[in-house]
Structures are given as structure tokens and as C-alpha cells.
Amino acid sequence: MSRSKIDLHGMLSNLPLFRELAPNEINDFVAATREVRAERGTVLFRKGDPASGLWIIVYGQVKLSFPSPNGTEKVLQIFGAGQSFGEAVMFLERPAPVYAETLADSLILHLNKQTIFDALAQDPTFARRMLAGMSMRLHQLVQDVESYSLRSAAQRVIGYLLQCDHGPSAQQTTITLPATKNVIASRLSLTPETLSRIFAQLAHEELIEVNGRDIMILDVAKLQAYQ
Template sequence: MSSIDIRQQLAHLPLFHQLSPEQLSELAGHGKTLRVDKGETLFRRGDACDGMYAVVYGKVKLTLMSPQGVEKVMEIIHPGQSFAEAVMFLGKPMPVEAQTLEDSLLLHIGAAGIFQILAADPNFARNMLAGMSMRLHGMVRDVERYSLESALQRVIGYLLQQLDAGADQPATLTLEANKNLIASRLNLTPETFSRVLQQLAKAGLAEVNGREIRLSDPAALSRYGLDAG
């Protein structure tokens, strides 16, 4: 794949939107496209990190492994999003494992390229800082969930978050992955996740149909978490 193509892919990523044509070209010189089949491992915990990744299409899961071999999903990366930027800056080994959930097209951008643009373009630095801040913010939310909320509340919170904010009317959403992965993401066993969804269904708040979930009354759902929590 030529570097022209890489350039175009880069240009579509939010992180790189404001870069000049020259900067894009420069960056493209440090980039590689990767076509990866579903289920492939990109890197494991402990691997050296020589750059960051971005998803053009497909999905990638970032996971932790317990000593007993239980997998915990940290994040599910969607098209347009990137990952491993933070590790790249620290020069530490990867703290998580990355695996594709679907056949995917990824970009890998070497650290050198990023550092060059960074040195030249203050706006880019701000963009990266903003991106990293969002990550951090998301993690704070996660820790908050795990620490303070019950299984029921975590599921409700997740469902509401999947909705476009401010939806006060009935709405339908599609789970971003299979239920096992979502459960892990929420730090639940698949069994518990299933039971909670049933509970919501019986309470008349949700209608579950495979990965499709219809929420008849988001506001009521939100309240339900507080009482029955």
C-alpha cells in the first residue's frame, strides 16, 4: 500500500484533522497500514511500544489478563479512535493486550513521526493533550463505576451512556460487541449481566432482543438504579 493512501487515511482521523498537507505527508512516511483478520493479536502486555495505532475500520479490544487467566476488557476501540499513544510517550512496555474483534484496517504510526510533528506544531500538541485528557476522563468514570456502583447501576449507566445524550424518549441501541465482552467491560460475569438485563426486562424498562436493546423510558431507568441499587 502506497504512502498516498496512508496520507488519506490519516487525514480522516480526528486526531490529525488540523495538520497541514506537508505534515500529513511527513507523518505518512512514518505510518504503515495493517490489515488484520478477526481475532488476531496486535501486541501483548510487556511488548515494546514503538508507536501508536489508529483504527480505520473494524474494532479492537484492549484487555488485561489476571494471573488465573481471566480476561478483563478495558476498552473497545472504534473506527476513528486511536490507542497506545500514552504508552508511546512513556517508552514503557505495553500494559495491556490488543486483539481485533473483526477484520480490521489499522494504521501504525512510529513514535519518531509523532515527535517530529509535535515539535513543529503546537496545535497538534494541544490536540493530543485533549485526546489524552478524554482518555483519562473516561478512566475516572470507569473507576467510579467499579468502586461506587452495583452491578445493576453499572449496567444502567452503560446503557444510558450508549444512548445519544439527552434522550428522554424511547430509544433503541445495539451493543457494540457480544454480551460476554460487554460484561467484562463492566466488570461483571456474563451470568450476572444476563440476569440484570432480565431484571430490567421484567421491570418493563428494557426489551432485549439479541444485541438490540430497546429502552422504553430512559428517565425511569435512571431512577430505577437509585432505588433498587
């Protein structure tokens, strides 16, 4: 039975690290997880403290920061509900390089590192499943970052195309690119491959038609509104 109203098993199994483990394998980690209720302004650990394990935020907010020599601080990162932190220093057995403080009343889980280390030492398939979970999450995130970058790159290309359009404000219009695609890509700080990919994407969505250097804008308003 659960010793808590929090679904510890569910919280843990949602972390990339544990996502590929079998439900019964997660049970050992549930048993090594402690709930920490911390008011706003609680310091969870200080720079130089030995890394004790993995932290997972159920609700609330935690700030990781460097104390700087002149007394001010530099905030490194802010974590919120569902996020975990402290994995890297835990695995490397290094002292904490930052200090951690709650920015709001928070409920945080702390998973003791020894339990994870024991599991890794006893069974190499554990390590492999943890690495698999991390790999998948990593690939997803890389894809997210790429789609964001590509989206903003597409906006740059669209801005350029609409700026080229000096004709009457028509529904459709054709632009002749004033230079090679490579030159235009470079002017837009894009690789030629990215520019081609964006043209292909916009053509696929029937916003433009590309014939060599001639770009026909099929629907000016729709292109302007493109996300």
C-alpha cells in the first residue's frame, strides 16, 4: 500500500531516468523516496554539500544559483512541478556546484542516491534501461528544439519574402529572388539546406510555389499569418 497521498510510483515512472523500468523495479525506488515539505525560502542544499540524491518537484518551485563573489547571485535555473534536478552531480559524486532554494511553498521528493547506485551495480540491464529512457527523452527534446528553431527560421524567410513583395497588395504575387538561394540563405543566417527545407515546407502547405528563382506566393494573407 502507498504510505502517502502522493502517487510516488507515478511521479518516479514519469522521469526519463525511470521511464523504461518495469513497475516492480520502480518499487525499490519508491521505498527510498522521502517527501520534503519546504516553505518558500528554504535552502535544500548549499554549494559544496555532498550530492545526496535526486530531487523531484511535486509542486512548487526551486531555484539553483551561484553565490557570486560580490554578494549578488546568478540564477542558473528554475525548476517547477514534475521536474527533477541533481542527477548529474549525484552520478558523478561531486559536491553541489550551486545552491538550491525554494521560491514557493513546495513539496519535493528526495530519492537517496545509494539505492540507485546499488541497482546500477547489481544489474547492468538497469543501467541500460535508464540510459534508454534518457536517450528517448533526449531525442524528443532535440526534436522540439529543432522545430522551434525551424519555426523561427521560417518566420525569417516569410518576412523576407513579404518584404520583397513591392507589387500592389494582391492576393497572389510572384517574386524573383534577387540573388542565388545560397546568397539569400546566408543573408538570412540560414544554411542553404535549411532554406530549401523551409521552401519545401511552405510549398507543401500550398503557401508558395517555387520555380528556380521565382517564388509565387499563393496566398499573401495566409503567408503573413503563418505561425
